[in-house]
Amino acid sequence: MTIFGNRIFTVRLQLRRIELEDLQLLARWSGDPQAHGQYLTPENHSVDHLGMQLRAGVLWNERNKTFLIELRDGEPIGTIQYWIRSEDPGAAVIAVKIARTEERNKGYGTEAQKYLILFLFNRLAIRRIEMYTDVNNLAQQRCLRKLGFELAQSLSYADQQVQRLGSLYRLDRQRFVHEPIYQYPDA
Ligand SMILES: CC(C)(COP(=O)(O)OP(=O)(O)OC[C@H]1O[C@@H](n2cnc3c(N)ncnc32)[C@H](O)[C@@H]1OP(=O)(O)O)[C@@H](O)C(=O)NCCC(=O)NCCS
Known part of the structure; x- marks a missing residue:
């Protein structure tokens, strides 16, 4: 894994900070049910709304970062976000979306989350x-x-006002250090 400023490079991907010129694409994905798959509800954010979020630092701050996932040739395929829980600064939550359906099932979702x-x-x-x-x-x-x-827990949660029956999955540090998948990150 290599980190340069606002970018994380993985074997086949780069995760990078969202810029103004990405907002058209993000707004298009935001309203596209296919980009969200069956189990995520489209947020329907407009370019203006995303622009406001970008300027306000909502997409990139100390506690919350949203990355564009790109192939190494610069082709954008989705987004991945983390936020630190305000009630527990030791806990982070991740959400991922491979928005381009033809790029699913190629291992990119696993790779982006891993890094x-x-x-x-x-x-x-x-x-x-x-x-x-x-x-x-x-x-x-x-x-x-x-x-x-x-x-960790089965629960009901709200996704853009849609109530879903879900599962909460957890990885703690102790398990992380012993998990083989993280031992040789670039293998
Ligand atoms: C979920 C998601 C992130 C996975 O990304 P991806 O790049 O397709 O994932 P990967 O290719 O790394 O791995 C997918 C695995 O699921 C398996 N899989 C795919 N569809 C499946 C299905 N219907 N049933 C069982 N397994 C399935 C694949 O075979 C693969 O496993 P394998 O590597 O052992 O063969 C992607 O499908 C996505 O963005 N979906 C829409 C948004 C979403 O649901 N996000 C997650 C919200 S919590």
Whole structure:
């Protein structure tokens, strides 16, 4: 893993800070049900709204960062975000979306999450990482198992006003340091 300023480079991807010129694309994805898949609800954010968020620092601050996921040739394929829980600064939550459907099932979702997890545990004083997912989202659950997460709790949660039956998955630092997938990050 290489980190340069606002970018994290993985084997096949780069995760980078969102800029003004990305907002058209993000607004298009934001209203596109296909980009969200069956288990995420579109936020329907306009370019103006995203521009406001960008200027206000909502997408990139000490506690919350949203990255554009790009192939190494610069082709954008999705987004990944983390935020630190205000009630527990040792806990981070991640949300990921491979918005281009033809790029799913190529291992990119797992790869983007893996390197963000490495960043959070190795660069920040994070003790555990959590992710919410719909109980029927088998692709994401497969990713989470590969990444060493354990089911912590079944719960109902709100996703853009849509109530979903979900699972909360957790990876704590102790498990992270022993998980083989994180031992040789660039293998
Ligand atoms: C969930 C998501 C991030 C996964 O990203 P991805 O790049 O497709 O994931 P990967 O290719 O790394 O891994 C997917 C795994 O799920 C498996 N999978 C895919 N569809 C599946 C299904 N319907 N049932 C069971 N397993 C499935 C794949 O075979 C693969 O496992 P494998 O590597 O053992 O073969 C992506 O599908 C996505 O963005 N979906 C829409 C948004 C979303 O649901 N985000 C997660 C919200 S919590």
